Amino acid sequence: NAGVTQTPKFQVLKTGQSMTLQCAQDMNHEYMSWYRQDPGMGLRLIHYSVGAGITDQGEVPNGYNVSRSTTEDFPLRLLSAAPSQTSVYFCASSYSAAFRRNTIYFGEGSWLTVV
Amino acid sequence: DQQVKQNSPSLSVQEGRISILNCDYTNSMFDYFLWYKKYPAEGPTFLISISSIKDKNEDGRFTVFLNKSAKHLSLHIVPSQPGDSAVYFCAASASFNAGGTSYGKLTFGQGTILTVHP
Numbered sequence: 633n634a635g636v637t638q639t640p641k642f643q644v645l646k647t648g649q650s651m652t653l654q655c656a657q658d659m660n661h662e663y664m665s666w667y668r669q670d671p672g673m674g675l676r677l678i679h680y681s682v683g684a685g686i687t688d689q690g691e692v693p694n695g696y697n698v699s700r701s702t703t704e705d706f707p708l709r710l711l712s713a714a715p716s717q718t719s720v721y722f723c724a725s726s727y728s729a730a731f732r733r734n735t736i737y738f739g740e741g742s743w744l745t746v747v
Numbered sequence: 748d749q750q751v752k753q754n755s756p757s758l759s760v761q762e763g764r765i766s767i768l769n770c771d772y773t774n775s776m777f778d779y780f781l782w783y784k785k786y787p788a789e790g791p792t793f794l795i796s797i798s799s800i801k802d803k804n805e806d807g808r809f810t811v812f813l814n815k816s817a818k819h820l821s822l823h824i825v826p827s828q829p830g831d832s833a834v835y836f837c838a839a840s841a842s843f844n845a846g847g848t849s850y851g852k853l854t855f856g857q858g859t860i861l862t863v864h865p
Contacts, residue, residue, distance in 0.1 A: 674753075
């Protein structure tokens with residue numbers, strides 16, 4: 633998974649705790665996004681960004697915050713963790729959101745369990 | 748409402764035979780379709796794509812077919828190899844314009860687990 637780094641890889645949280653999933657890419661990509669993968673649901677878009685300072689909501693944004701202060705980093709914040717947020721989270725980046733011409737690269741995933 | 752559906756959770760195929768993975772969509776605004784492959788504990792990786800102006804795209808052992816009237820696409824793998832065993836996600840994109848630039852959002856299906864037996 634070229635150039636997209638996610639940390640931590642595994643995390644256990646208690647209900648109500650907050651945490652940040654980090655995502656960094658070194659490919660100078662403008663487009664970055666966060667997905668969650670749940671059994672039987674595929675990959676669902678949480679938030680995305682088309683450039684530094686620009687973010688927007690995806691399909692399932694509730695309970696998550698993002699910011700894009702630099703081109704390289706796109707952290708995902710869980711404000712008050714709930715068991716429903718137990719999932720595998722993938723960060724992805726692309727040169728642009730024009731997917732016809734640009735491949736989207738995924739990180740290796742972050743496994744989050746909320747108890 | 749699931750706009751992209753992969754109705755077969757799993758598929759088992761013998762090595763050397765053809766694997767056919769199917770995907771249906773409901774949003775007529777989708778104009779670009781992609782297949783991703785995912786191994787356990789790894790992120791998805793791009794496999795092959797097709798524009799809505801085409802009905803077939805081929806890359807080595809992988810061919811994607813698009814039937815716009817049926818809102819259906821399929822991925823054919825010939826011949827199948829044990830290393831092809833993975834989860835395959837279908838994804839679709841609908842372009843939209845913002846600030847004069849064309850963007851797309853990817854909507855994924857649920858995935859199909861392909862197992863290729865030696």
